[in-house]
Amino acid sequence: MGYQKKLLGMFFWMYLVSFSFSFIGVNCIGLGNDSAVKGVVVIHGKAFIGRIDNDFVCATLDWWPPQKCDWGRCSWGHASLLNLDLNNKILLNAIKAFSPLKIRLGGTLQDMVIYGTEDNKQSCTPFALSSKEKIDFGFTKGCLPMQRWDELNSFFQKAGVKVIFGLNALAGRSFESGSAVGPWNYTNAESFIRYTVAKKYTIHGWEFGNELCGGGIGTSVAADQYASDVIVLRKIIQDVYRGVKPKPLIIAPGGFFDENWFKEFLNKSDESTNVVTHHIYNLGPGGDPHIVERILDPSSLNGVAGIFSSLKNVLQSSRTSAQAWVGEAGGASGSGHHLVSDAFVNSFWYLDQLGMSATYGTRTYCRQTLIGGNYGLLNTTTFMPNPDYYSALLWHRLMGGRVLSTTFYGTKKIRTYAHCAKESKGITILFLNLDNSTTVQARVALNFAKKPSPHNVGESQRREYHLTAKDGNLHSQTMVLNGNILSGNSAGDIPSLNPIYVDSSKPITVRPLSIVFAHIPDAAVKACS
Numbered sequence: 282m283g284y285q286k287k288l289l290g291m292f293f294w295m296y297l298v299s300f301s302f303s304f305i306g307v308n309c310i311g312l313g314n315d316s317a318v319k320g321v322v323v324i325h326g327k328a329f330i331g332r333i334d335n336d337f338v339c340a341t342l343d344w345w346p347p348q349k350c351d352w353g354r355c356s357w358g359h360a361s362l363l364n365l366d367l368n369n370k371i372l373l374n375a376i377k378a379f380s381p382l383k384i385r386l387g388g389t390l391q392d393m394v395i396y397g398t399e400d401n402k403q404s405c406t407p408f409a410l411s412s413k414e415k416i417d418f419g420f421t422k423g424c425l426p427m428q429r430w431d432e433l434n435s436f437f438q439k440a441g442v443k444v445i446f447g448l449n450a451l452a453g454r455s456f457e458s459g460s461a462v463g464p465w466n467y468t469n470a471e472s473f474i475r476y477t478v479a480k481k482y483t484i485h486g487w488e489f490g491n492e493l494c495g496g497g498i499g500t501s502v503a504a505d506q507y508a509s510d511v512i513v514l515r516k517i518i519q520d521v522y523r524g525v526k527p528k529p530l531i532i533a534p535g536g537f538f539d540e541n542w543f544k545e546f547l548n549k550s551d552e553s554t555n556v557v558t559h560h561i562y563n564l565g566p567g568g569d570p571h572i573v574e575r576i577l578d579p580s581s582l583n584g585v586a587g588i589f590s591s592l593k594n595v596l597q598s599s600r601t602s603a604q605a606w607v608g609e610a611g612g613a614s615g616s617g618h619h620l621v622s623d624a625f626v627n628s629f630w631y632l633d634q635l636g637m638s639a640t641y642g643t644r645t646y647c648r649q650t651l652i653g654g655n656y657g658l659l660n661t662t663t664f665m666p667n668p669d670y671y672s673a674l675l676w677h678r679l680m681g682g683r684v685l686s687t688t689f690y691g692t693k694k695i696r697t698y699a700h701c702a703k704e705s706k707g708i709t710i711l712f713l714n715l716d717n718s719t720t721v722q723a724r725v726a727l728n729f730a731k732k733p734s735p736h737n738v739g740e741s742q743r744r745e746y747h748l749t750a751k752d753g754n755l756h757s758q759t760m761v762l763n764g765n766i767l768s769g770n771s772a773g774d775i776p777s778l779n780p781i782y783v784d785s786s787k788p789i790t791v792r793p794l795s796i797v798f799a800h801i802p803d804a805a806v807k808a809c810s
């Protein structure tokens with residue numbers, strides 16, 4: 282136990298929330314079949330290491346029609362932008378609970394969308410199965426009728442959505458041995474943007490293209506061509522939004538990170554891009570039977586950190602002021618895996634991603650999907666929240682804009698993230714216990730703590746939110762909060778998420794395969810003042 286010494290040294294200059302130095306050390310105590318380990322989460326409170334948007338949590342809506350099937354399952358139902366039931370009360374309330382929720386509209390088929398504006402001469406029909414298209418996603422082009430766009434916008438206004446719209450970036454290009462060449466034909470996109478502005482629909486960001494960067498998925502576009510097309514898009518937006526407020530963000534490229542492509546794109550796009558988006562599917566294909574093992578393996582979760590840090594470096598060394606977002610992340614690709622991506626176990630991956638990405642400067646994280654596929658935050662047929670919905674909502678309510686660095690001493694199977702508390706005093710710590718048999722008793726140690734003043738004494742209680750799977754079944758689609766099942770009702774209400782109150786001098790108990798958010802109002806650190 283070499284780090285015990287290190288810990289002892291550390292505590293001479295650290296102030297502990299518990300006012301107690303007696304617990305140091307890690308010893309196992311018997312607890313039936315389970316074991317318990319004592320650990321310490323150190324919060325480096327001198328300065329915050331990053332910031333997230335107030336509406337960091339974002340989710341996607343996609344274009345896939347009901348005929349989209351993967352691994353023998355057709356998981357999209359009526360969850361597409363073209364056919365989603367916008368009158369569903371649960372859907373409305375689930376979005377409103379975030380006020381606001383960013384929603385990114387896009388996905389694979391976005392580069393085959395025709396906008397049914399007046400200039401469009403083709404018929405305005407939805408996607409249909411096909412094997413004849415030049416890029417083979419198995420579908421024909423599909424059209425967004427302006428009447429549907431009006432309905433969507435009226436719903437977004439009612440629900441308080443911040444809309445990110447992914448434009449078709451393949452229009453007008455020709456296809457040569459796997460890549461798309463020639464300039465973007467912006468005619469149809471421009472008239473769509475003009476229609477949108479004339480109707481006074483607020484678009485938070487226009488995103489250009491989906492998974493066309495680097496090697497591309499389906500097809501690719503070279504970085505220099507992409508850069509000149511984004512400059513064209515910026516000119517169109519400057520023109521159409523003359524005298525119009527708020528101005529939308531310009532977002533690109535919405536694909537997998539490729540260092541050289543991103544560098545060249547940023548170098549040549551002349552500060553046109555406000556936000557650089559990239560996609561994360563680090564759990565492998567949805568048909569893979571070993572996804573759960575990967576989710577519960579710390580080194581597998583860490584594997585993606587290199588992408589976040591490379592992108593951070595690329596942005597820092599570029600001259601631009603562009604920020605990084607995760608524009609689409611589903612974990613397992615190809616629509617995810619039923620009873621994994623839409624079950625309790627996925628929250629370990631999802632919350633770990635939110636926590637990790639934030640420490641590397643990610644400002645917004647868009648989950649594939651809000652609804653649709655096997656990775657929806659909401660159930661595709663009942664619209665009821667899946668476990669990750671509640672994880673997202675707790676994150677949104679508790680994790681503030683300033684990201685703190687943390688270190689956990691005790692076991693590798695515990696992952697911790699901390700932020701200044703959201704719209705409240707103190708800090709919030711997120712614990713993920715990936716171990717299936719070890720309970721962890723975690724003390725909190727604050728580095729650069731501000732001494733509590735006497736009037737803080739009344740706040741020595743912290744608020745804890747313990748998330749577990751129903752019946753301990755990782756594949757359960759039912760979330761349990763502090764021992765109570767969370768479920769919506771037929772009126773479409775989202776249940777309230779109530780904490781338990783615990784004496785702040787006690788260690789935080791993190792049960793096997795559980796997730797804990799701990800909001801500690803009296804943990805005052807320099808970084809949060």
Ligand SMILES: *[C@@H]1O[C@H](CO)[C@@H](O)[C@H](O)[C@H]1NC(C)=O
Nearest residue numbers: 400401402453466467468469
């Ligand atoms: C761009 O596409 C429109 C149809 O949307 C077409 O009428 C026009 O000729 C195209 N422009 C070029 C330069 O190919």
Ligand SMILES: *[C@@H]1O[C@H](CO)[C@@H](O)[C@H](O)[C@H]1NC(C)=O
Nearest residue numbers: 547548549550551599600601
């Ligand atoms: C782009 O890269 C070139 C060569 O690496 C460099 O000289 C130039 O300053 C860069 N331009 C921008 C806008 O970053």
Ligand SMILES: *[C@@H]1O[C@H](CO)[C@@H](O)[C@H](O)[C@H]1NC(C)=O
Nearest residue numbers: 619623660661662663665758
């Ligand atoms: C949606 O919820 C119902 C009722 O709980 C469940 O039977 C069904 O499997 C769920 N569907 C999906 C795709 O998860």
Ligand SMILES: *[C@@H]1O[C@H](CO)[C@@H](O)[C@H](O)[C@H]1NC(C)=O
Nearest residue numbers: 574577578694715716717718
């Ligand atoms: C607990 O996890 C270990 C791997 O960490 C695994 O070998 C074991 O089968 C698991 N036990 C149960 C009961 O799931």
